[in-house]
Each structure stands twice: as C-alpha cells, then as structure tokens.
Amino acid sequence: MGLGDRYFELIDDIVKTTLKGKIRSKSQVYQILVKGVTVGTGEIFERCLDQRFDMTQAEVDNPKSELKQAKAIRKLRALNTIRGEWEQWQEENRVSETITSAIQSITTAEPADRFTALLRVIDPNQQPPLTLQQLASLAKPLKQQAQQASESDTATDLGQLAAGITAGLASWQRLEDYLVSWIYDQSRGSLGFEGTPEQRGPWGLWAKKVDSPLPQSLFQTLALNQSFHEWADTQPSLELEAWVELAVILQCLQRGLVNWFDKMVYDSKMGAKLSISTFIVFAVIWSRLANVLNQTAISSNGNAIANGCFQVCLQILRTFAQRDYFPLYGGVFANFSGNYLQDALNYLDEPLRQ
Template identity: 50%
Template sequence: MTASDSSWRDRYLDLIEQIVTNTLQGKVRSKNQVYRTLTENISPGTGEIFERCLDERMSQVREGLDKQTDEMKQAKATRQLRALQTIQDAWQQWQKEKQQTQSLSKATTQILSAPVEERFLALLQILDINQTQPLTQTQIQQLAKSLKQTAESNPDSEIASDLLQIADGLTRGLQSISALEGHLVSWMYEQGGSALGFEGIPGQRGPWSVWAGRINSLFPQQLFQLQALNQPATKLAQAFQNAELSVWIELAVILRWLQQGLVSWFDQQPYSAKWGRLLSSSTLMTFAVIWWELSNGLSPGSQLSRACFQIVLQILRNFAGRADFPLYGGIVASFSGEGLRNTLKYLDEPLREIERTQEKGRILTLLAYSQRTLGQYEQAKAFHQEALEIARSAGDSRCEIANLNHLARTSIAQKDYQAAINYSQRALIIARQTGDRLGEANALANLGYSEVLADRQREQMLPEVYEASIEYLKQSLSLSDRLGDAIDREVVRSQTQALAYNSLGIAYTLIEQPAIAVEYLEKGVEAAQRVGDLYLMGLNFTYLAEAYYRLNLLDRAIYNGCLGMSFLERISAQEWRQAAGLMTILQGRIGNETFQTLLQQHRSKIVPAIGVDGFDYLPQLLEQYRRS
C-alpha cells in the first residue's frame, strides 16, 4: 500500500466511524443524510479504498457481535452494524447513480461523435435490449434532457438540429408510452377469459386495435391499424421515409417498450394453455418481422433502412440467447397474423448478416421449421444443414441433435423414409451420448414414425413388422413424461408429447387400427393446444378425421377434418389439402345437403376454435381445393 493509499484509508476509516457515532447519537435521521455526507467527502478515484474500509469495519463489528455475551455490548454492536449497513446502502446508491451518470455521458458522446448519417444507428446501439443493463424509461428521459441541453448550449452548431430531433423523438416516445401504460395486456382480458387474444389463432383478437386507440401520433397509430388488419408495414414505411427523424425515434421507443413489456409479462406467467414463455418467442419474432417490413419499405442503404435492419438483428440476437429458445416447437401462434405472413421466411436476409455463431445456428433451426410447415422442403433442408454445421463448429450439441431430428421430419415429408431413419438414428446416438433426453425423445418418435412409413411403403404392414417401430414411439412418449431438466418443463414436455401422440396416432391410422389411433390423436390435440402449436393441432385433427371416417363416424370426421383444414391453411401448411381432400370425398359420398347439415350440427363447437369468419370460410376452402 502506498503512502497515499494509507492516508486515504485513515481518512475513510475516520469518516465511517464519525457517521456511525453520529447515528448512535441520533444525529443521523435518514439514508439521504448519509448519502450527502459520502458525496461531499469521497474523492474521485478513491472509491475502492472507501469500499475496502467499509467492508473491513463491518467484518470487525460482525466478528465482535458473534463473540459478545454482554447484552448491553451486544445491543450497541447491533446498532453499529445497522449504521454501517445504512452507509453501505447509501454507498451502493451513490455508485449506481455515478454509473448511470457515466453511462449517459458516454451515450451523449457516442451520439455526438457519430457521423451525420450514423446518428440514428448510434442511438439504437444505446437502446439495444441486449445490453447487460438496458436503459430504463427514466434513463431515456435523462438522455433526452442531456441531448437537449447540449443542443441548446450550442444552437449554431451543425449537430444541434439532430440532437434536438433525437431528444424530441425520445420524449414523444415516452409520452406515448404513458398513454399505453395500463393497456399493455388489457386486450387479453377482454377476450372473456376464453381466448388468448393473439391474431393468428382463429377467432381471437389481438392488441393492435387497442393500442391504436390509445395514442395520438400518426405513424405508430397507422402501424398498429395495419397490424390489426394483418397487413405488412412496407408501404407505410415508404409513406414516412421523408418524415423527421424524431418520428422514427418515437416509434423505436414505443415498440421497444411494448416488446420488452410483453416478453417480461409472458415470462412471469405460470405456464398453462393460455400463457407461457412460448408466447415470448412469438412476441420477439413478431416485432422482428415488423422492423424487417419497415426496412424493406425504405430506400435501400438509407440511414432509416439500415437502422430498422439493425433492430431486426438486435431482436434475433436477444431471441437466440434465451435459455428457453424453442429448438423443437414451432412459432405458430403469433399476433402477426395471416399465416404468420410467412414470418420467419422474411428473416433469411437479416440472418446473412449474423456471423456463423451459435445464435445464428439456433435461429436458422427455427427458420427451417417454418419453411417445412410452408411446404418449402428444399429450403428447409438447406437451412437445417447450415444450422447443423454451425452447431457442430460451435459445440452446441442440443442444436445439432435438434437439426438432425428436423431433417428426419423433413425427409418424412418428402417420403424419403430411409434418409429419415438415418437422421433419426444419428440424433438418437448423439442424444444418448450427451444425455439430451429431449433430443432422445424426439429421435425415438422420428425413428418409429419413419420406420412405420417405410414398412407401409414396402407393403409389409404385418403386426410383427411394425411392432418394433411402434415400440420406439411408445418409448418416446414414456421418455417425454420424465423430462425434468427443461427450462420450461411443461412446455417442452407438451411439445414432445404432441409429436409422440401425433406419430402414434398416424401410425395406427396407417396400419388400419383407427380406434387406437383416435385415442392417441385426441391426446395429441390436447398436448398441441397446451403449447399453441397450430401445425401439430392441424395434423392431429386431420388424421382424427381419417380415423373417424374409417370407423364410419362421419359427423366426427367432418368436425375434425374441417378444424384440421382451417388450422393448417391458416399457417399456410400444405397439409390443409389433405384434410380438404378427405372432406371433398366425404361430401361426394353423402351428398352436399347432408354434409352441410352435419357441419351445422357442429357449428357451436367449431366457432369457438376458428371464429365465425373461419367457419363461414370453410366452403370457400373446399371450393379452392376443387379448383386447384
């Protein structure tokens, strides 16, 4: 310790002792009084010395308190410790505020030093949600004040106008947030307790109209109105590309708050059929798509276009870094609407900008899953293969196993059952080697399912042939019941069960045991509903329709077939045509009048699932199938 350090140590020990003495004498009445004393007496650059002195003194008092047996001395030591804890609280407050001041100063400097065409981008780096401590609303307000003061102190400078624009945008964004507070999730409770409230789930209504009615700013208001109509934001971006910078900054502040608020709220909900972290994933992808649409609507290479694109990348990085990233469950319940407006498909170009890291591998996995539901099998395989390579190089075994499993499902969709078996076996081996029970459960489901289909293709559907394949599926189901190490245990378990039940149900349908198939498929519907996976829900309903058709329970076949057709068409999954084909055959068999009568008998059960508009659209879907 240098002589200078020793001098500061003596000084701070005396300061601490004096505050403690004053506290015991009743001269200190609040933490704020201690806080002022510290700010007046601690010199810059000596904080660590003060902190060591405080820790030393607290250790001495605690040690003495533990050894003390005299009640009077114990009471005094207890009061001393409380006084020291008050000093510690005040010191932590001082440190925190100093850190915030330095952070704001750094942010102001960062904006000031950025080239004219980079200032919005510099602000977005400061607002990035991926920071260790993202800026709070109070800090954003302080930043706006700091920028405004800087601009007003140099009114004739070239950057004064830009600083005022940024400050104005931040301030207006916070004002709009004030108008939206209290309405972040109010739309969910307006569903009468029976609907989740997300566009993209038929018959349910989202937040956009509610939010549009709460704010006065034209740009965000029109954006929300477009979202309520399931319309992309591309043309709106074109209309506002010459607007003042403050208009775009206000929108960035508003959407940032909505996104963070929804994700935080969903994360805190105990998982049920209505709430859960799966919806956090939907939220992040929805906002990423909104910013991508805005970027696409602006002049290529412009500051605004690059800024919107940067926000897309920030959201994707945040999403990929979540512990509950859905390596298996697809994002099929989103309030972006219109079959997700091909949500993940939009993000191919932004992904090219991300380096080949673990986060890119994970997002590519999800992107590929989406492509498969859209029937874009070759694109899905390309994404999965790239994700597989990245996962291997990054040492992300869970992501590697997931992509092998997804490649198996994609091969099944392409009727390449031997390739599916190979991918499933590789996934199973690695999963067992690494202890990835979720990956193992999915691999078993894929292996059993692909072997059943391969046996059927070879026309070898004898009990002794498919018995081993069915056993794989049952092992998958059994293993999914024992998943206990997942981040969201119930979500992951339900996703895996949904796949296993679906595979078992389809397998028993294919081997002409429809009664057993119904048992598994009904459970598959329940599991898929718990995680909001419309794709698996649609498949289960479709195969339930086939099973009931073979059992000659035609009214149930119509009910399930129409639900399967509606759910799958809503997310643009090609399998909707399978359901439509069965309904067309059934309609031809019993006649249109009888078909419509049976359909109307189930109207009261179908409408809550797909809405009145969805029910009325069913005849158009059948007509569309017949014309194609």
C-alpha cells in the first residue's frame, strides 16, 4: 500500500470512528495523527486530507438525499476536527524544530559568538519571531546542555545564557504593568523619553521596578541623562547572564511600547510619532552601549558584548524600516563608524537580497 493510500485509510478510519461516537475528544484525534503520520511526509497527508474534504464538501453541496447530506455534514465536521488537530501538530512540531535549531546554533558557535548567536535567535525579524513562551522554552534545553557540557567554559556560558533568559522574562513580568503607566502619571509636559527624573519618561519608574543591577543602573543613567562613559566606568559586570537579561527586558519594553502606540486609534498621527521616537531611542541606546563598550573593552568578553549590543541596534532598525512611518532618518547612522557602519548597511540590505 502506497503512502497516499495509507493516509486516505487513516483519515477514513478517524471519520468512521467519529461517526460511531468513539472519539470523545480532539486530543484523541491528535494522538492518532502523531502515531499515524510519518515525520517529513506532511505534504502527502495534507493533499489526502484536502481531497477528502473537497469530496465531502461536494456531497454536502450536491446531495442525492437529505439523509446522505446529513451524513456528509457529519463527515465534514470530523474532517474539520482532523484539520484543526493536524495544524496544531504542525505548529508544535515547527516550534520544536525551531528551538532545536536555535540550541544547535548557540552551542556550536565560537565562545566569543555565543551572545550574538542567542541574539540572532531572538531577533524579532525572524519569521516567525519567538513568542515569550517559546523563549522561556529555550532556556530549559540550554540549561540541560550546560549541565552536559564537558568543558567548564562552555558550561558556564550556556548556563548564563539560560539564566539570563529566565531573569529577563521575570523582570519583564515586573515591568509589564508599568509599561505605559508613566504616561498617565506625567502631570505636565508632552510625552517623551527625556526630561528631569520622575517628571518625564519611564526610566526612573522602571529603575525602581527591577532588581538586577545592570538594567537598574542603566535606567537610572537614562533617567538622569548621565554619560554612558561614566556609567560604563562604574559598571563592572560583563557577565553574559546580566546582558542577556538586559536584552530580553529592553526588547520586551520596546516592542510593547510600539504595539501600544500603534494602537492609538484616537490619534494615529501622535501614535506614529511616539512609535518613531521609541524605535530611535532604543536603537540609539544600543548603539551607544556598543560604542562605549567597544572603547572601554579590555577583554574578549567585552568585545563580544559590544558586538552583541550593535547587533540588537541593527535588529531594531530593520524592524523600524518595515513600518509605513519609517522616516528614513539618516541621523541614526551618525552613531556608527568604520566596521559598524558597514555591518549596518549589510544587515539592513539582507531583506532586499532574499
């Protein structure tokens, strides 16, 4: 029996069993599909399912009798259940493959590239991007890989990446309720990210809501409009865990703000302006972090983190460039020089070459 015939038989058996009332839940159909469909042959199964669906739909649309039409309608419902559970299986399988591929890309990267490898995995420009739930799922196998690693440096790096993801998501949960509350708390002045502490912008508020030293000190620096160089001089942490946590926090904040501003239907022009401001502010923050770390780095780890910061800046700009309100601000690129500028142009040109 060919594979197509076997799948027709599988589909027909599920339909018959359903009509007999022996299928009590959708999860039963799901389990039958998991056992009955061979990995890598999904397209064949889908073609068979589509053919059965079209044939049954024709029986509903052109009935020979009311009795046969009623039976065809019941078959169609059963086929819809199969289709729904098949799509769920496909989605879960895709997520599993994505996480497996992500783990492989991180674990096989050179030690100096592990931070940027993780940042590529969580790049919001990935299609589709990882959800927060999937990001949380990524931390567990990373931790397992760390425990199984034979080299201590590898074990340390992977463990810190996993811990950073977990810490970042935990910090985001503490910040989420205060994502836009600062807007309503401002008693005077226009909306924006600058101004005196506690009066304008979210940084002072967010600094109070996080417990980790790195994001807390960065938010305080932004709130007080202090020099990034002074901040870097007093910021000793170059541990991967702290920077992964910061990357997760800032990505969640930036995406959350843009989503909220984009939905300001009562004033779409103001919403667009605030979204533009958000993209530029967060891109410049990461660009300045990259520059200051690149200038002060005294170790390979510092250089790796600087490169990672610049990578996040580019990710934000690529996302920004895909928006209708992208203003083609060349001023952002004034923050780049040398290799950073060339890397920016190469990265932003990638979608045009695909």
